[in-house]
Amino acid sequence: MIIFRCDYGWYGYPESGGFCKPCKCNQYGSENEECDEKTGQCNCKPGVTGWDCSRCTDKLHVLTEDGCTGNLVLIMCYSIRYNK
DSSP: OOOOOOOTTEEEOGGGTOOEEEOOOOTTTEEEEEEOTTTOOEEEOTTEETTTTOEESSTTOEEETTEEESOHHHHHHHHHHHOO
């Protein structure tokens, strides 16, 4: 019996005539490039959420290369004030 599975970094249902899709995990919010082999849900770092791990659980923080950090309101004010 041959078992069809998607490669690392891909998900889907190739065994039932389907195909594999790339995981598309956020590089800053996910633990790695691997996702659930059936659903595509990425493995998020603590404090990060979303199917692709692209949002902070604390809505006042933003996701950066250093993880969820800062205060969204302060970052927006700084951006508006200094990037006119």
